[in-house]
Amino acid sequence: MLPNHVSEIRRAVASLLRQASSDAKTVVLAVSGGADSLCLADAALATRERTGLQVVVAHLDHSLRSEASQQDAEFVRAYAEQHGVLCAVERADVLGLAAQMRCSVELAARRARYAFLARVARKHGARAVALAHHADDQAETLLLRLLRGTGSLGLRGMRPLSPLPGATDLSAARPLLRFTRAQIERYCQACGLQPRHDASNQSLDYRRNQVRHEVLPFLERYNPNLRATLARLADIAADEAEFVKQAAQQTLAQIAQVGAEAITVDRMAWRALHAALQRAVLRQAVEWLHGSAYSPPYAAIEEAREVLNSSAGAGEIALTRSVRIKVSWRMFTLHVKAEPASL
Amino acid sequence: MLPNHVSEIRRAVASLLRQASSDAKTVVLAVSGGADSLCLADAALATRERTGLQVVVAHLDHSLRSEASQQDAEFVRAYAEQHGVLCAVERADVLGLAAQMRCSVELAARRARYAFLARVARKHGARAVALAHHADDQAETLLLRLLRGTGSLGLRGMRPLSPLPGATDLSAARPLLRFTRAQIERYCQACGLQPRHDASNQSLDYRRNQVRHEVLPFLERYNPNLRATLARLADIAADEAEFVKQAAQQTLAQIAQVGAEAITVDRMAWRALHAALQRAVLRQAVEWLHGSAYSPPYAAIEEAREVLNSSAGAGEIALTRSVRIKVSWRMFTLHVKAEPASL
Numbered sequence: 001m002l003p004n005h006v007s008e009i010r011r012a013v014a015s016l017l018r019q020a021s022s023d024a025k026t027v028v029l030a031v032s033g034g035a036d037s038l039c040l041a042d043a044a045l046a047t048r049e050r051t052g053l054q055v056v057v058a059h060l061d062h063s064l065r066s067e068a069s070q071q072d073a074e075f076v077r078a079y080a081e082q083h084g085v086l087c088a089v090e091r092a093d094v095l096g097l098a099a100q101m102r103c104s105v106e107l108a109a110r111r112a113r114y115a116f117l118a119r120v121a122r123k124h125g126a127r128a129v130a131l132a133h134h135a136d137d138q139a140e141t142l143l144l145r146l147l148r149g150t151g152s153l154g155l156r157g158m159r160p161l162s163p164l165p166g167a168t169d170l171s172a173a174r175p176l177l178r179f180t181r182a183q184i185e186r187y188c189q190a191c192g193l194q195p196r197h198d199a200s201n202q203s204l205d206y207r208r209n210q211v212r213h214e215v216l217p218f219l220e221r222y223n224p225n226l227r228a229t230l231a232r233l234a235d236i237a238a239d240e241a242e243f244v245k246q247a248a249q250q251t252l253a254q255i256a257q258v259g260a261e262a263i264t265v266d267r268m269a270w271r272a273l274h275a276a277l278q279r280a281v282l283r284q285a286v287e288w289l290h291g292s293a294y295s296p297p298y299a300a301i302e303e304a305r306e307v308l309n310s311s312a313g314a315g316e317i318a319l320t321r322s323v324r325i326k327v328s329w330r331m332f333t334l335h336v337k338a339e340p341a342s343l
Numbered sequence: 344m345l346p347n348h349v350s351e352i353r354r355a356v357a358s359l360l361r362q363a364s365s366d367a368k369t370v371v372l373a374v375s376g377g378a379d380s381l382c383l384a385d386a387a388l389a390t391r392e393r394t395g396l397q398v399v400v401a402h403l404d405h406s407l408r409s410e411a412s413q414q415d416a417e418f419v420r421a422y423a424e425q426h427g428v429l430c431a432v433e434r435a436d437v438l439g440l441a442a443q444m445r446c447s448v449e450l451a452a453r454r455a456r457y458a459f460l461a462r463v464a465r466k467h468g469a470r471a472v473a474l475a476h477h478a479d480d481q482a483e484t485l486l487l488r489l490l491r492g493t494g495s496l497g498l499r500g501m502r503p504l505s506p507l508p509g510a511t512d513l514s515a516a517r518p519l520l521r522f523t524r525a526q527i528e529r530y531c532q533a534c535g536l537q538p539r540h541d542a543s544n545q546s547l548d549y550r551r552n553q554v555r556h557e558v559l560p561f562l563e564r565y566n567p568n569l570r571a572t573l574a575r576l577a578d579i580a581a582d583e584a585e586f587v588k589q590a591a592q593q594t595l596a597q598i599a600q601v602g603a604e605a606i607t608v609d610r611m612a613w614r615a616l617h618a619a620l621q622r623a624v625l626r627q628a629v630e631w632l633h634g635s636a637y638s639p640p641y642a643a644i645e646e647a648r649e650v651l652n653s654s655a656g657a658g659e660i661a662l663t664r665s666v667r668i669k670v671s672w673r674m675f676t677l678h679v680k681a682e683p684a685s686l
Contacts, residue, residue: 149568219490222558
């Protein structure tokens with residue numbers, strides 16, 4: 001008989017992959033070769049009969065650790081072959097991309113990875129990509145955001161099921177989000193999996209490594225259950241954010257003309273809204289015009305609110321690099337500018 | 344001419360005390376004798392002409408540090424005399440109260456203090472009690488709650504204007520909440536105030552002292568602006584919590600019969616609500632029945648939601664020590680039990 005913690009993880013993986021895949025017959029697994037993604041892959045393979053889902057293992061070699069990176073890729077390829085499943089491995093020049101996009105290596109790696117995963121999913125008719133984020137990642141994400149500064153939106157952390165970043169027609173499924181790294185390592189031991197050591201514990205993100213290796217252990221001296229405490233906070237914040245978002249969508253339907261290129265809002269009706277709803281309405285309008293990846297910073301929202309709540313008659317406000325607000329006396333219009341070529 | 348930071352603090356104090364006092368002619372100041380409360384008292388006295396408010400200085404001697412406690416009380420009395428303002432000093436046997444109420448010394452002190460401040464306010468016809476909490480206290484409060492576990496309600500931290508704990512007909516005003524301890528100390532220096540040293544920096548609360556002297560300094564290595572970052576989070580969370588609360592109040596008006604002793608809710612209508620709104624509706628009902636001091640713990644709310652969302656037919660659920668829910672098929676009723684004598 002299977003140990004309890006193994007069947008619990010398998011049940012969670014099977015159930016979320018089935019839910020995320022909707023009527024698709026295939027699901028894509030993002031596999032780095034570390035303990036977390038190997039646990040995910042093993043659980044997805046072990047429950048293939050239950051879910052009826054074919055599995056495609058996907059791995060992007062970021063070319064950042066030269067030989068070690070290639071070995072990770074080989075390891076994943078061998079794993080897929082051994083289990084007779086399809087495997088997509090690609091190589092990306094992340095350093096080059098970062099230079100070209102003028103962004104951090106971490107951001108370039110993230111974008112390249114999600115774009116790759118979306119391509120693999122579309123090629124194989126999958127609707128969902130499974131990611132191996134776990135409860136420790138979630139706690140780190142919340143602490144990072146708390147340290148860097150966040151509102152309640154950021155406190156949602158990662159969700160078990162969300163649109164895939166950069167590809168809102170696909171789902172990102174995170175079935176391990178409720179399990180800790182320790183539980184996942186016990187799964188690997190119980191099932192005789194031998195993960196690549198390096199692939200999981202060092203992040204590309206310097207700040208995340210600080211949080212993982214310094215901040216979280218320090219704070220756990222004050223609350224040994226901090227990971228669970230933060231996970232619960234993320235759940236509550238997610239529910240509230242969703243509720244506020246729904247209210248914003250209903251409100252926009254009542255007080256705005258929503259087009260694909262522009263959203264025109266009745267300024268007086270907007271001014272009568274609660275501050276929290278004013279913010280959510282502006283965010284929702286930006287998301288409809290420009291996708292959820294381009295959420296305006298808090299300071300930009302507050303500056304816009306100040307102008308829109310004042311008696312200022314006419315002008316233009318920049319909310320993000322691409323979304324601007326044209327203000328007039330009785331209404332204001334959010335519209336998209338052409339994206340600069342460098343993005 | 345006054346230094347900028349002095350006039351800024353005085354403006355903030357005058358404006359909030361005026362707002363909090365409504366049509367009352369007197370305001371009560373809680374004065375420990377530390378830098379923060381001395382700054383508050385000085386600013387309130389310096390702006391008496393502008394606000395038209397008489398000042399009553401109030402000090403509760405907790406009898407916890409024997410001689411030092413008495414010296415604090417003498418110091419406050421002397422300060423009031425020197426400035427020709429009314430002064431109310433009382434002594435409470437906090438250790439005895441804690442034993443009697445079977446609660447922590449810190450909680451007993453807090454209750455005794457607020458009860459005393461409410462008595463002083465009522466005696467002098469004041470509508471508001473001014474408290475000297477500042478931005479560092481606020482950051483500590485948020486960190487304490489994050490470490491201990493909190494939802495978005497806890498993240499509001501303290502608000503500039505709120506009901507006085509235990510006396511909802513009175514206001515607690517915290518005009519220094521946006522100023523840091525360092526700014527307040529600069530105020531004291533600029534105005535030649537000589538606070539009692541001990542009175543402010545050591546809290547009765549062991550956990551708060553840990554956060555003040557260990558956790559906050561540690562985290563500030565990662566974000567030197569952490570105090571401001573946390574204050575902003577508190578503001579955003581407060582706006583959202585208020586918005587959700589308003590929605591809960593409107594919803595209760597639509598789906599419930601609200602009486603003083605019992606609130607009966609249409610169970611099917613409640614089940615159709617968003618999870619965040621279900622929680623807020625239950626909290627609001629408890630607050631209406633039993634006051635805001637008795638907010639049910641998150642776990643109790645979730646257990647109640649599980650029963651109410653299930654097909655369970657009839658039964659009773661405890662939400663707090665005093666508020667219970669009587670469940671039936673089509674509706675449920677929140678009602679208050681008599682409070683146990685020990686409280």
